[in-house]
Amino acid sequence: MNYWLMKSEPDVFGIDDLCKAPGKTEPWDGVRNYQARNMMRDDMKKGDLVFFYHSNCKEPGIAGIMKIAREGYPDHTAFEPKEKYFDPKSDPGNPRWYMVDVRYVRKLKRVITLSELKQNPELSGLPLVRRGNRLSIMPINKRHWDLILALE
DNA sequence: GCCAACGTTGGC
DNA sequence: GCCAACGTTGGC
Numbered sequence: 800m801n802y803w804l805m806k807s808e809p810d811v812f813g814i815d816d817l818c819k820a821p822g823k824t825e826p827w828d829g830v831r832n833y834q835a836r837n838m839m840r841d842d843m844k845k846g847d848l849v850f851f852y853h854s855n856c857k858e859p860g861i862a863g864i865m866k867i868a869r870e871g872y873p874d875h876t877a878f879e880p881k882e883k884y885f886d887p888k889s890d891p892g893n894p895r896w897y898m899v900d901v902r903y904v905r906k907l908k909r910v911i912t913l914s915e916l917k918q919n920p921e922l923s924g925l926p927l928v929r930r931g932n933r934l935s936i937m938p939i940n941k942r943h944w945d946l947i948l949a950l951e
Numbered sequence: 952g953c954c955a956a957c958g959t960t961g962g963c
Numbered sequence: 964g965c966c967a968a969c970g971t972t973g974g975c
Contacts, residue, residue, distance in 0.1 A: 806972095854972085855972075855974080913974080932956090932957095933958085935972085954973105954975095955973100955974095958969105958970085959971095960969080961967095961969105962968105963964105963966095
């Protein structure tokens with residue numbers, strides 16, 4: 800079992816949107832970064848738990864928990880010229896981009912804010928709080944996962 | 952809205 | 964392969 804964190808802008812797609820989705824499950828599409836792609840394609844396993852992080856909003860932080868419902872498969876939105884994340888260089892015969900399906904587990908009782916996470920010295924190794932980090936998907940080790948949940 | 956950090960692109 | 968220009972991310 801692995802643990803992860805995935806970022807999304809709540810104005811675009813937040814934890815409440817996932818909860819309202821049919822089957823409370825949605826494809827995590829539109830990721831166009833190779834490191835993040837590799838994790839979705841190769842490393843995420845069905846049942847892995849994921850923090851849902853709200854970014855680029857008034858109060859950035861961890862808002863809920865979801866789990867991997869389907870392992871990596873080609874992100875077909877890359878093939879559709881009308882799609883926002885269309886990539887003409889992704890060939891259906893050899894897809895460049897991958898996505899996973901995520902399923903809602905629960906909201907946290909409150910949002911655990913980025914500033915809280917930054918203030919906690921035990922979390923200083925967390926990629927999320929490191930300066931200049933821009934990865935939208937990152938692994939979380941079990942120790943950090945438990946520490947963060949204990950803040951709830 | 953600003954800007955630092957970082958990834959990507961493309962000329963050479 | 965180098966590197967400047969440009970685009971994006973995302974906190975503040």
